[in-house]
Amino acid sequence: MISRLSDAELAARIAQGAGEILVGVRHGGLLEGRRLGDVGDTMAQAWIAEILARHRPRDAVLSEEAPDVGDRATADRVWIIDPLDGTREFAVGSADWAVHVALTEGGRVTEAAVSLPATGELFRTDTVDEPTGELTGxxxxxxxxxxxxxxxxxxxxxxxxxxxxxxxxxxxxxxxxxxxxxxxxxxxxxxxxxxxxxxxxxxxxxxxxxxxxxxxxxxxxxxxxxxxxxxxxxxxxxxxxxxxxx
Missing domain, CATH: 3.40.190.80 (D-Maltodextrin-Binding Protein; domain 2)
Incomplete structure (x- = not known):
């Protein structure tokens, strides 16, 4: 059941889902510039906040785009979120923007996911591989x-x-x-x-x-x-x- 998602799976689904919302915000070129960035920030934040309130109501949340949820000073589990990392890149049509979702416990990251929606990539702590091959310089x-x-x-x-x-x-x-x-x-x-x-x-x-x-x-x-x-x-x-x- 969706209510029993692991922390890793929840982080990944949030990062991917928020990314899909942001791609939709850019659809058709109907918004542009600063207004596009502002709407993207707002919509991604609102969706993520609702998901965490539904699935992890006891956890604290630190986000760029909203006041803290819960008392971070006393909470052991704290989600640290950037609903849209690279608002400027997002607003000008670049692919170099991301969604960040991390769970920290005792100040250390225990699970995290980063989506790069414009390129369709999702990186998550429970499946990521170590880079191999020669150094690039x-x-x-x-x-x-x-x-x-x-x-x-x-x-x-x-x-x-x-x-x-x-x-x-x-x-x-x-x-x-x-x-x-x-x-x-x-x-x-x-x-x-x-x-x-x-x-x-x-x-x-x-x-x-x-x-x-x-x-x-x-x-x-x-x-x-x-x-x-x-x-x-x-x-x-x-x-x-x-x-x-x-």
Whole structure:
């Protein structure tokens, strides 16, 4: 029965379903620009909120697009949601946007799913595979230019920077194996990277803060200024390079 869905299955269905709603919002080019982004954010948030209230009413929720549900300070189980990661990309017709759904327990991600609806991809912690094959020599960065730390790592590890839109799309490029790393130091919030980090960890990738410390979620302030996701083959080189600038 649907009411007995596992956390992993629920996360995946929410991520996929919200993505389908967002694809529908873009249908026919009837909305565009900022209005398209605003409607997408609102509709995806409303649907996700109803699903979690129906299926996990005792859990707390942290979302970019709505006030907290429940008391995150005392709750052990907290869903961290970004109904539309990459609103700007979504609004201009790019494929580099995502839906993030993660469950954290004790500050660690236990289940997560990231959907890339424009490309029909769904990544989930219970089925994701570790990237294999040769390293690509590529690193995901913002289309609008990377940070000093990203440029430093790019130079030290000889990684060519590839511009990709949303945080979820960048992280899933590492999971997919099309790039080797994603270094972020420009400031984000927990909803921007919680589900991507959860999926990346499940895929056997290295994930940490830039100083190498563990990433812990459901903090009193949801601001998450920095992190790195990379292939485990370059973990040591990556952290050594970051020690020199962070």
């Amino acid at each position: 590529l690193m995901a960065t913002s289309r609008h230019g990377g940070s000093y730390e990203a440029a430093w790592v790019s130079s030290r590890l000889n990684l060519s920077m590839v511009g990709i839109g949303s945080a979820g799309a960048k992280a899933m490029a590492v999971v997919r194996g099309t790039v080797d790393a994603y270094v972020h130091s420009g400031g984000q919030y927990e909803w921007d990277n919680c589900a991507p980090v959860g999926v990346a960890e499940a895929a056997g990738l290295h994930c940490s803060r830039l100083d190498g410390s563990e990433i812990v979620y459901n903090q009193p302030s949801p601001y998450m200024p920095d992190f790195v996701i990379c292939r485990k083959e370059i973990r040591a080189e990556m952290l050594t390079a970051l020690e020199l600038v962070w």
